[in-house]
Amino acid sequence: MHTLVIGCGNADRGDDAAGLLVAGRLRSVGIDARNHAGDGLSLLESWSQADSVIIVDAVISGASVGAISVWDARTAPVARDLFRASSHAFGVAEAVELGRTLDRLPASLTIYGIEARQFEPGAPPSLEVLAAVEEVASRIAKEVHSAGGHEC
Secondary structure, eight states, rough: OOEEEEEEEEEGGEEEEEHHHHHHHHHTTTTOEEEEOOTTHHHHTTTTTTTTEEEEEEEEESSSSTEEEEEEETTTTOOOOGGTTTTSSOOHHHHHHHHHTTTTOSSEEEEEEEOOOOOOOOOOOOHHHHHHHHHHHOOOOOOOHHHHHOOO
């Protein structure tokens, strides 16, 4: 089964770069990982050819900065409030729910959220988020390799 990882975010807005940083780490070990900085509608097209998709993005849930959350988006709706750091009105949660409505979700859709705190333009990611990026990249690499979905 082919697994596609999609890292969402904005590289120039502090902790919002978390998903992009994870995607970069995974590409360096040969995993099909793509950056997504556009609106949520284009996510539907991004995952259209993949059997298994993992999305990584910064979230705001009230947990400690750098906390990692994982959701199986096939089994339950995705809470829009978690992704309020997005600069797009139509983001990850909206894309997943539209995909569900249109029956266009991949067979497997997992979302990793990294708790963020700062989104100032030009700011670097916080140390807690950078540590979480490494942890999430390691977890996903193990998951993809064990599933045999590491081809690019």
